[in-house]
Amino acid sequence: MSIDSTVLNTPTGPLSILAGPDGEVRAAGFTPDPAALLPLVHPTLRAPLRPRADLGPVSVAVRSYLDGDLTAIDAVPVRQSSGGEFMAHAWQVLREVPPGTPVTYTRYAALAGRPPAVRAAAAACARNAVALFVPCHRVLRIDGTLGGYRWGLDVKKWLLGHERRLTTT
Structure with a gap:
């Protein structure tokens, strides 16, 4: 294989x-x-x-x-393993966040069904191996700033801008 x-x-x-x-x-x-x-x-x-x-x-x-x-x-089908139910569910939820409408980590935790689990939601983003297809770039800090991104903030900023431009026109 x-x-x-x-x-x-x-x-x-x-x-x-x-x-x-x-x-x-x-x-x-x-x-x-x-x-x-x-x-x-x-x-x-x-x-x-x-x-x-x-x-x-x-x-x-x-x-x-x-x-x-x-x-x-x-x-596009994706396959990644986390060893935990919450992580797998959180990744699926992230695929449902529409382009051009980023959410905060707090909102992401709530969408994943565990509002108090903000750190677990952030960990799901950090451990996401399939960037773009599981769009962790669509998650922002509670104050709306970019926060971190494995591939750099310039990439995250470009992806968010690309989606925003196409959803607001």
């Missing part, structure tokens, strides 16, 4: 994507080095990387998102 990997050019830099043989995205992040993503993949889902020029429907969805179809990434 192997994991297919590709690097797509985006306006905010290279996006590396790792997908299993079933086509499910196992990791994604704004780095030119797909191998840098492998440590983010749960050990039970890891395999040697096989570079590919294109990942078919996954690549099409990313290009469509960048071209303005902000919901194109929603249908």
Whole structure:
């Protein structure tokens, strides 16, 4: 078994994507080095990387998102393992946050069904291995500031601006 990997050019830099043989995205992040993503993949889902020029429907969805179809990434299957029910549920909830309408960590915890679990919601964002497809960039601090983002605040700012521009026009 192997994991297919590709690097797509985006306006905010290279996006590396790792997908299993079933086509499910196992990791994604704004780095030119797909191998840098492998440590983010749960050990039970890891395999040697096989570079590919294109990942078919996954690549099409990313290009469509960048071209303005902000919901194109929603249908892309993802697979990541957390070892906990809350984390898995929180990631699914995050996929339901509409583009252009970021939420605070407090609101995210409430949407995930555990309003007092703000730190657990923040941990779900921090441990998310499939950036863009599970859009942790859509979560902000309670005061509306950006907070952290594994791939840098400039990337987070660009993604939020891209979505805001397309949802307010």
